[in-house]
Amino acid sequence: xxxxxxxxxxxxxxxxxxxxxxxxxxxxxxxxxxxxxxxxxxxxxxxxxxxxxxxxxxxxxxxxxxxxxxxxxxxxxxxxxxxxxxxxxxxxxxxxxxxxxxxxxxxxxxxxxxxxxxxxxxxxxxxxxxxxxxxxxxxxxxxxxxxxxxxxxxxxxxxxxxxxxxxxxxxxxxxxxxxxxxxxxxxxxxxxxxxxxxxxxxxxxxxxxxxxxxxxxxxxxxxxxxxxxxxxxxxxxxxxxxxxxxxxxxxxxxxxxxxxxxxxxxxxxxxxxxxxxxxxxxxxxxxxxxxxxxxxxxxxxxxxxxxxxxxxxxxxxxxxxxxxxxxxxxxxxxxxxxxxxxxxxxxxxxxxxxxxxxxxxxxxxxxxxxxxxxxxxxxxxxxxxxxxxxxx
Amino acid sequence: xxxxxxxxxxxxxxxxxxxxxxxxxxxxxxxxxxxxxxxxxxxxxxxxxxxxxxxxxxxxxxxxxxxxxxxxxxxxxxxxxxxxxxxxxxxxxxxxxxxxxxxxxxxxxxxxxxxxxxxxxxxxxxxx
Numbered sequence: 001x002x003x004x005x006x007x008x009x010x011x012x013x014x015x016x017x018x019x020x021x022x023x024x025x026x027x028x029x030x031x032x033x034x035x036x037x038x039x040x041x042x043x044x045x046x047x048x049x050x051x052x053x054x055x056x057x058x059x060x061x062x063x064x065x066x067x068x069x070x071x072x073x074x075x076x077x078x079x080x081x082x083x084x085x086x087x088x089x090x091x092x093x094x095x096x097x098x099x100x101x102x103x104x105x106x107x108x109x110x111x112x113x114x115x116x117x118x119x120x121x122x123x124x125x126x127x128x129x130x131x132x133x134x135x136x137x138x139x140x141x142x143x144x145x146x147x148x149x150x151x152x153x154x155x156x157x158x159x160x161x162x163x164x165x166x167x168x169x170x171x172x173x174x175x176x177x178x179x180x181x182x183x184x185x186x187x188x189x190x191x192x193x194x195x196x197x198x199x200x201x202x203x204x205x206x207x208x209x210x211x212x213x214x215x216x217x218x219x220x221x222x223x224x225x226x227x228x229x230x231x232x233x234x235x236x237x238x239x240x241x242x243x244x245x246x247x248x249x250x251x252x253x254x255x256x257x258x259x260x261x262x263x264x265x266x267x268x269x270x271x272x273x274x275x276x277x278x279x280x281x282x283x284x285x286x287x288x289x290x291x292x293x294x295x296x297x298x299x300x301x302x303x304x305x306x307x308x309x310x311x312x313x314x315x316x317x318x319x320x321x322x323x324x325x326x327x328x329x330x331x332x333x334x335x336x337x338x339x340x341x342x343x344x345x346x347x348x349x350x351x352x353x354x355x356x357x358x359x360x361x362x363x364x365x366x367x368x369x370x371x372x373x374x375x376x377x378x379x380x381x382x383x384x385x386x387x388x389x390x391x392x
Numbered sequence: 393x394x395x396x397x398x399x400x401x402x403x404x405x406x407x408x409x410x411x412x413x414x415x416x417x418x419x420x421x422x423x424x425x426x427x428x429x430x431x432x433x434x435x436x437x438x439x440x441x442x443x444x445x446x447x448x449x450x451x452x453x454x455x456x457x458x459x460x461x462x463x464x465x466x467x468x469x470x471x472x473x474x475x476x477x478x479x480x481x482x483x484x485x486x487x488x489x490x491x492x493x494x495x496x497x498x499x500x501x502x503x504x505x506x507x508x509x510x511x512x513x514x515x516x517x518x519x520x
Contacts, residue, residue, distance in 0.1 A: 317476050321448065324475040324496035329406040331497040336414055339500070362497040369477055369495070 023156065047071050047140075047172065051083035054142075054168045061164065062157040064128070064144035068093040071140045074176075079106075079141060093143065096120060096127060100143070105129060110138055115158045117151070126151045130161060132169045139172040204261075208238050208286040210277070215241065216285065225292060227264035238288065244273055261290060270297050309371075312385060316368040324365055331358035397421040398507060399440040401431045401457065402473070403450055411444065414500050415507065428452035432460060439465055442510035444503070447474040447485065447493075455488040462489035467517050469510035473498060 051069040058067065066089045071082035084093050099121045100106050106129065109116050115130035125145060132140035142165055146153070153161075198205065204222035206215050218226075218233045226233065226241060233241075244259025260268035273290040334355035341348055367388070375389035398420045400411045408424040415422045423438070425431035428449050443461065447454035458470050472485050472493035485493055492506060 317478070321476040325404050325407070327497040328475075329404070329410060332407070332410040332414065332500050335500040336410065336417075339414075339417070358497060359499070366495060 047175075048083050050168060050171055050175075052085075054164060055083070055085055057164050058142075058144070058161060061160045062144075062153055063147070065125075065147045066092070066145040068097075068143040069132070069140055070097065070143070071172075072138055082140070089145075092145075096143070100127070100129065106141060109141065115153070115161060117146070117153060119151075120145070128153055128161075130165050132165050132172070134166070134169045134173050137169075137173065139169045202291070204271075204290045204292070206233075206238065206241070206288045206290075207280065208288055210284055210286050213238050222290070225261060225263070225269065225290075238286075242271070242273060242288065242290065243268075258293075259290075261292075270294055313371055316371055320365045320369050324362070327358050327362055327365070331355055331362060334358060395441065396511060397423065397438070397440045397442075399423050399425065399431065399434065399438075399443040401425045401428065401444070401449065401454065402446040403427060403448075404446070407446075411503070414504065418504055418507075420507065428454070428457040428460075431457055435461060435464060439468075441468060441514040442507050443468060443470045444473055444507075445470060445490075447472050447481065448476070455484050455490075458485075458488040458490050467514060469514055471503075471506055471510070473503075 047069075051071075054069070055067045058064070067083070067085045068081060068089070069083040070079040072079055079097070081090070081093060081097070084090055097106075100118070105116070105118050109129040110131045110133070113131055113133060115128055117126055117128050119125075120127050125148070128142075128144040128146060130142045130144075131138050132142055142161075199220050201219070202221065203219075204225050205219040206222050207217040208214065209216055215233055215236045215238060218230065223230055223233060228236070240262065242259055242261055244257045256272040256274050259271055259273050261271045261273075262268060270293050271290040272293055273288060275286050275288045278285055278287055331354075334351045337351040338348070338355060341351060371390050375386045376383040377386040377389070396419065398415050400408055400415070400422060401424070402408050402411070403426050405426070408426065412422045412424055423434055423440070425434055428451055431445075445454040445457055445461075449457065454472060454474075458472070461468060461470060469491050470489065472490040473496060474481065474485075474493060475496045477493070477495050482493065491510070494502065494506070
């Protein structure tokens with residue numbers, strides 16, 4: 001038989017071990033449920049949102065009187081107050097943080113990479129400092145204000161808080177990677193969009209080396225218009241492809257310059273071109289853009305022709321009107337004379353000539369009245385209106 | 393002979409003189425007017441089976457004059473004589489009621505034939 005004290009002691013020991021086992025099971029269960037913050041990362045992420053979630057989880061492990069999260073700016077390495085709870089504690093934490101910095105507590109916690117509990121400025125309350133850090137980088141700092149009368153945190157709780165804060169740090173780092181990836185994807189998509197727009201532009205583009213005046217690149221419209229394949233286009237001298245007064249000069253960038261684009265078959269296409277100087281990948285380049293104005297030229301030519309023709313029609317009308325009146329008198333009188341004159345008269349042939357030639361002039365003015373198009377024929381050193389062709 | 397009357401309207405005196413001379417020689421009774429207003433005055437008291445109007449008259453033009461003359465005497469045969477003819481003007485001549493048109497310089501033989509045809513046509517209508 002064992003003594004009663006021994007039995008009582010063993011029972012107490014068993015109760016204690018069972019109690020410890022329950023705590024460990026609870027701690028393991030909590031550690032598992034406190035896992036990572038993947039869900040938060042996948043959503044529209046802001047550090048403040050993450051810190052709010054971290055605060056909720058810390059609250060389940062060890063409730064503090066107040067919470068503050070400082071976020072490290074990765075470029076300046078400065079700590080900035082990113083989240084605090086409750087809302088009226090901002091000034092308190094800002095003042096305490098200066099105190100903690102000045103006394104080396106922040107540096108201590110970061111160096112130790114674990115949680116430390118230190119007295120606050122008033123020496124009455126206590127603060128728990130824990131870095132928010134991954135294996136390689138410190139992402140921030142958690143500061144918890146212990147409840148009134150508390151001056152320490154159970155070791156198990158500190159262990160769990162470390163898990164939560166390390167997961168938070170990992171989440172911040174993953175977020176950075178996630179942001180980089182999504183930004184890279186956005187940049188690639190943007191690049192694709194811009195390329196598609198440039199390819200669809202009704203503008204030919206040649207990229208030129210300003211030193212050699214040789215073509216480096218060309219967009220699809222430039223290739224199609226000039227009629228040379230890409231590989232043949234590269235290294236061509238710009239002046240062989242585009243003939244303008246200031247081709248390829250940055251001075252011409254101020255406006256459009258008229259010129260001619262020389263195609264593979266040596267045809268000259270009228271174009272408006274402009275040139276700008278840009279750095280592409282740290283390399284100074286000239287971007288020469290051009291617009292085919294063949295259709296514009298054709299329309300201008302047709303408009304000029306139409307204007308000219310309208311002028312001719314008006315002139316012809318005036319000439320006919322003024323000429324036909326006296327012609328009527330001349331021809332009519334000649335005809336009248338012939339009607340009343342015997343063919344044997346010595347003036348008969350003269351009257352006949354007058355009638356015939358005035359009739360010819362009448363036929364000419366009739367042609368003038370029937371002008372329907374603008375046709376010319378060569379005459380001495382220039383061109384004159386071809387009445388026959390123009391009155392068809 | 394009174395039914396073989398022709399009215400000639402033209403602002404050019406030489407043409408009025410010429411046409412009067414030619415038609416008179418062929419036995420027609422010819423009246424002349426130098427503008428539309430004068431022609432309308434003549435038409436108030438006289439009927440002319442055949443008329444020749446210059447289209448481009450000062451004041452009221454030959455087209456408007458033709459419309460007025462046709463309204464007063466739909467059976468009258470009226471010819472247009474014009475120094476310049478465009479398609480647009482010809483269309484307007486047809487709409488105004490001109491029976492035919494001649495472009496200056498017109499042959500006197502053609503005008504005489506037109507006058508004769510006009511009287512013949514007028515005579516047929518009168519005999520119905």
